[in-house]
Amino acid sequence: RKEVEQDPGPFNVPEGATVAFNCTYSNSASQSFFWYRQDCRKEPKLLMSVYSSGNEDGRFTAQLNRASQYISLLIRDSKLSDSATYLCVVNGNAGNMLTFGGGTRLMVKP
Amino acid sequence: NAGVTQTPKFQVLKTGQSMTLQCAQDMNHNSMYWYRQDPGMGLRLIYYSASEGTTDKGEVPNGYNVSRLNKREFSLRLESAAPSQTSVYFCASSDSTYYEQYFGPGTRLTVT
Numbered sequence: 387r388k389e390v391e392q393d394p395g396p397f398n399v400p401e402g403a404t405v406a407f408n409c410t411y412s413n414s415a416s417q418s419f420f421w422y423r424q425d426c427r428k429e430p431k432l433l434m435s436v437y438s439s440g441n442e443d444g445r446f447t448a449q450l451n452r453a454s455q456y457i458s459l460l461i462r463d464s465k466l467s468d469s470a471t472y473l474c475v476v477n478g479n480a481g482n483m484l485t486f487g488g489g490t491r492l493m494v495k496p
Numbered sequence: 497n498a499g500v501t502q503t504p505k506f507q508v509l510k511t512g513q514s515m516t517l518q519c520a521q522d523m524n525h526n527s528m529y530w531y532r533q534d535p536g537m538g539l540r541l542i543y544y545s546a547s548e549g550t551t552d553k554g555e556v557p558n559g560y561n562v563s564r565l566n567k568r569e570f571s572l573r574l575e576s577a578a579p580s581q582t583s584v585y586f587c588a589s590s591d592s593t594y595y596e597q598y599f600g601p602g603t604r605l606t607v608t
Contacts, residue, residue, distance in 0.1 A: 418594045429586055429599035430539070473539075477594040483554075484590075484597060488538040 389413060390476050390487035398493045403464045407490045409474030410456045419450055421459050422473040424489065430473055433459075464494045497522050500600035502587050508606045509577040517572040517603050519587030527590045528570035529554075529597065530562060532583040539586070545570055546593050577607045 392409045399405045411419075419436035434441065436448040436457050447460040457474055474487040500521045509515055521528065529544040531554075541554030545564040559581060561573045570589075574581060584604050588597040 418596075420596055429602050432596050432598070435596060475596075483541070483544070483593050486539040 388487075389485045390474055392472075392474050392487040392490045394488060394490060396491040396493050398495060399464055400495055401464055401466060403494075404460065404462045405464055405492060406458055406460045407472055407474075407492075408456050408458050409476075409487055409490075410454075411474075411476040411485075412455070413476065414452075414455060416476045418477040418484065419448075419457050420475040420484075421446075421448055421457075422475055422486075424471045424473060426470075430486075433472070461492075464492075466494050466496065468492060469494045499523065500587055500589055500598055502585075502600035502603050504603060505601065506604045508608065509574075510608055511578060513577050513607075514573065514575050515577065515605075516574075517585055517587075517605075518569070519571065519600055520569045521587075521589040521598070522568065523589060523598065524567070525589035525591055525598075526567070527593050527595075528564065529588045529590075530560070530570070530572045531586045531588065532556065532581075533586060533602075534583050542572065542585075544593070574605075577605075579607045581605065582607045 421433040422430040423433045424430040440449045445462045449458045471489040471491045473489045503518045526547045530542040531539045543562040545551045548567045563571045586602045587600040590597040
């Protein structure tokens with residue numbers, strides 16, 4: 387089993403839609419959780435950290451479910467500019483390092 | 497602040513040639529990393545440096561060496577390039593190995 391698993395997609399949604407991604411992780415001792423965004427041919431950029439109580443940043447909401455070992459990202463009122471690959475990131479086993487999931491591709495259509 | 501910078505942006509090598517990829521950060525971070533990203537493979541850690549003076553292997557270290565020159569700079573060297581090393585290379589830095597990482601713009605390397 388991979389340490390961090392994501393549905394690769396693509397998720398094709400119309401502008402204005404709400405879309406949710408899930409990510410599962412294998413290390414029950416993980417303490418750090420993040421969502422990154424990566425545009426085509428660009429570097430990954432931190433979108434938001436994920437806290438135990440859940441957190442919101444504008445149209446983006448992240449949730450953590452420790453019991454089931456998954457993280458979610460909800461995007462409301464999707465914009466064309468949200469089209470990107472979203473990477474789930476968790477601190478894993480070796481040296482408490484961050485492990486990146488393979489990413490979920492989102493395409494927002496007009 | 498420039499954040500994390502990488503040079504060069506693009507490079508084409510012939511098989512067997514060597515080169516060094518440079519990375520520098522101005523955020524006073526302790527930890528630095530080198531990743532490669534290939535289509536369908538996601539980000540894979542090559543080497544990392546948890547703090548100045550230390551380096552450790554990641555998931556795919558074969559064919560690479562690194563040097564943590566000082567707190568700011570972390571270089572990646574390919575001694576004898578192979579076509580399998582054609583990839584996009586990203587450098588990143590963070591306060592600690594379990595904190596969020598900040599990435600440079602990447603180096604696109606092609607080995608023919």
